[in-house]
Amino acid sequence: MEKKLKIGLIGLGTVGQGVVKVLSKFDDIEIISAAVKNPNKKRDVEVKQVTTDPLELANNPDIDVLVEVAGGVGVIDAIKTAIKNKKHIVTANKELLAKHGSELFDLARENNVVILYEAAVAGGIPIIFPIKSSLKANEFSAVAGILNGTTNYILTKMDEENISYADCLKKAQELGFAETDPTGDVEGYDAMYKIAILSNIVFNKRIDISKIYREGITNISSLDMKLADEFGYKIKLIALAKSLKDVNGAQLLDIRVHPMLVSKKRELSDIKNATNAVMLKGFPVGEVMFVGPGAGEFPTASSVVGDILSIKAEINRKDDILPMSVCHHTEFANQINIEDTKNCYYLRIKANNIPGTIGKIGLACGNHNINLSCILQKGVNEDRSATIIVITEECYEKDINSMMKTLEETSEIKILNRIRVM
């Protein structure tokens, strides 16, 4: 009889319970023990043995694979110990991998074990493995996606129901789509971790997350959404990474997370509610897109158990390691600063409606090498102020910044929002 694969599980929250339920269908896989914060908490599932000490699992010689679905960087010691004890790792922990991935992958390679993490990016959507297998022949030029379900849910509701960010957040919290402290989602940290992991495997470079530009959705108003809609755009929180070349032909990576106006002609603009989507652009494949549930008990369990089954298939072989799941690159990417990126911009401007205002805006743009693509003023408000919408052609972020500074110096013009355009 084939040997049972023995699992230690860190975390028995929503995803952990999903993993237990899904694994119950597989007779040849057994959860030996689970590490939890509070062993007395009522749960949907039973596990043979429960501990409060993750290190106990890391040191348990019966365990073949340590599965970590607790989240946060606090589990790093347990994971490092497990790797040193020659256990394979399956994790859904984007923060840990984005912050300490290099160290962990180095350690895994030294110890001839693998770290699989399909669930860490875009939940149930298969993306890590396809990039490493079916799409392996490609040189990628860009990856972009909607990688955070909470913010996409909030933005969808703001758009569909024309309500404020604050009201949407409250609703999302009531429905369990947003955490009590929503910072990790709404300020773009979660999406930043995920684009760091994706960039790592798409461009075969190590990524420094402190160099990733990050901006959340808290400044988006339903007025911005309405105006964007009129111009043919939806507003989405986009995580993106592009490969550029410097003057000497060396690779530069432009990696960032921020809201964007996405043309309704692009499929990403149609991704609604908590759904995630990842778009890859490369040669020879062209553009491919993956769409599906980015979080949740069962979708995440689908990816976690998929990884466990991949290890199960390999572990009975004569070889020691899955060649495809080893991270061979050790070189850090050359990441460019947001100031040096090129974008189109949407500007919502409040101006006193005195003669020459539009002229001043146009002049300031011209003086900073910025071409306008669209400009719109619809009448004058009761207080004689006017809302002016400008969409620029592609220009440098540093140029738009100095242009904005020039405009802000005039007393009659105030820039209320600036959003990049995809």
Next chain:
Amino acid sequence: MEKKLKIGLIGLGTVGQGVVKVLSKFDDIEIISAAVKNPNKKRDVEVKQVTTDPLELANNPDIDVLVEVAGGVGVIDAIKTAIKNKKHIVTANKELLAKHGSELFDLARENNVVILYEAAVAGGIPIIFPIKSSLKANEFSAVAGILNGTTNYILTKMDEENISYADCLKKAQELGFAETDPTGDVEGYDAMYKIAILSNIVFNKRIDISKIYREGITNISSLDMKLADEFGYKIKLIALAKSLKDVNGAQLLDIRVHPMLVSKKRELSDIKNATNAVMLKGFPVGEVMFVGPGAGEFPTASSVVGDILSIKAEINRKDDILPMSVCHHTEFANQINIEDTKNCYYLRIKANNIPGTIGKIGLACGNHNINLSCILQKGVNEDRSATIIVITEECYEKDINSMMKTLEETSEIKILNRIRVM
């Protein structure tokens, strides 16, 4: 130094040339020889040696992997011989796999080699490997997709430009999107082969393509598209497979290819031109969708070379075979007849506008257990005839067939088209 992987290539058409170009970037992979129909034809690429006999490659002891991108079932002898000579196979040939897959996979298992075929379904979109790896924990209930680029291109143009099927086909032929003999595409054969292959791996059953119901797009008119649009639908050629249960709980598969009205709320309705899309529904993952280029020189080469690289990664290991790429199931699916499927239907009816016509339609539906969901008559034509559109609720295909027969027996009612609704 690592041993070079040596390739024999059958077919140097568009895809074959793409494969040669993409492989030229990989120093550790070498094309030894290519088999072509006409060695004197002018081509974009050079191959070391060219032969007209595919069996020469199958018998060449220097070749590790036989890559077949010629298409058609004529290559079966070469492929069987290559397998017997312990060569791994990479193929883009959906017709061959749909018709002779069982035999070929049995032979491959006996000879401890693999057959990889990512390019056979949905061109550049990674779908075969993700189902077998990241999504392996799932039990699937349905797979549906737009799997033929030519017909989707024609339907998109008919819809956008309001022109007839015949004119669109002609245009597609001029642009190289359709073959001189378009039968394989427009009659649904190509999509049928692909849904057979997908059903095989999604449901782990062997599929009899003679039991797949197949209907092409030649009867779709731009009037149908306009009317469908008014009701909130787009018309697409859909390949689908659903897992059902009989009264004893045994699995039945409902596999078919035919045009469908797809609700504009579904993402599949947005897939335009030659783009392909595959939607998978399963537990625990829920719904995931893959979108991308379904054909073409480079997208197809992306999948073919991805498969070659997977074999390359494995072939240097101590083990003999990729466990994930073996086809273990040998049981045939229990496929149900189209008569026994349940669907909603769109009917375009021409009726003499005499009193009682709508009543007759309603009565015929009622007599055959068919509930109406929508009915529309917009005025009366000059010849006193009227166009009536009916959309039914879900009912058995056999019931709609007998209802239609009843109606056709009256002299005043003629059913001009019937299209199923997704």
